[in-house]
Amino acid sequence: MSAPILTLAETRDFLDREFPQMQAGGRAFHLEAVGPLSARMRMEGQERFLRPGGTVSGPAMMALADYVLYAAILAQIGPVALAVTTSLTFNFLRKPAPGDLMAECRLLKLGRRLAVGEVGITAPGSADLVCHATGTYAIPPR
Numbered sequence: 446m447s448a449p450i451l452t453l454a455e456t457r458d459f460l461d462r463e464f465p466q467m468q469a470g471g472r473a474f475h476l477e478a479v480g481p482l483s484a485r486m487r488m489e490g491q492e493r494f495l496r497p498g499g500t501v502s503g504p505a506m507m508a509l510a511d512y513v514l515y516a517a518i519l520a521q522i523g524p525v526a527l528a529v530t531t532s533l534t535f536n537f538l539r540k541p542a543p544g545d546l547m548a549e550c551r552l553l554k555l556g557r558r559l560a561v562g563e564v565g566i567t568a569p570g571s572a573d574l575v576c577h578a579t580g581t582y583a584i585p586p587r
Contacts, residue, residue: 447481447521449479449481449521450522451479451520451523451524453479453520456476456519456520459519459524460476460512460515463524463526467508473491473494474486474487474489474508475488476513476516479517482551482552482555483549483550484516484517485513485547485548486516486548487546488505488509488546490543490544490545490546495543499542499543500541500542501543501544503537506546506566506575506576509548510548510550510576510578511530511533511580512548513550514530514580514582515528515530515582516550517550517551517562518555518562518582518584521555522555522584525585528560528582528584529583530581530582531559532580532581533578533580533581537576538574539574539575540575541566541575542568545568546566546567547566548564549564549565550563550564551564559583560584561579561581561582562579562582563577563580565577
């Protein structure tokens, strides 16, 4: 495994510059780490992410998983804004209580044209997954 091309700060700056809409309504997504073929992101528990029944909504967890997967890929390949999601699959495993969620991403394959990764989402302090996602990104030719 090779070290990421982009540092944590460079990856954060790129995401903030190219995707300001992810922080619309106040900063909620916090990229906490990038490493070899990996990234970790925290989503603050905010009322806008809740659904009836007192749990975090599926769309909020989907956004978190897609965003951390994108961050992990960018840290490895550099600032390629046009890398795009081609597939995402989600398994919702447990009902998370309102509050922060943590997403750990691991890239399973990083090729010239495709990247495949998995994301595990947990509540802080718990090892129990609330959601497991897999995704594929298309990487444009350089």
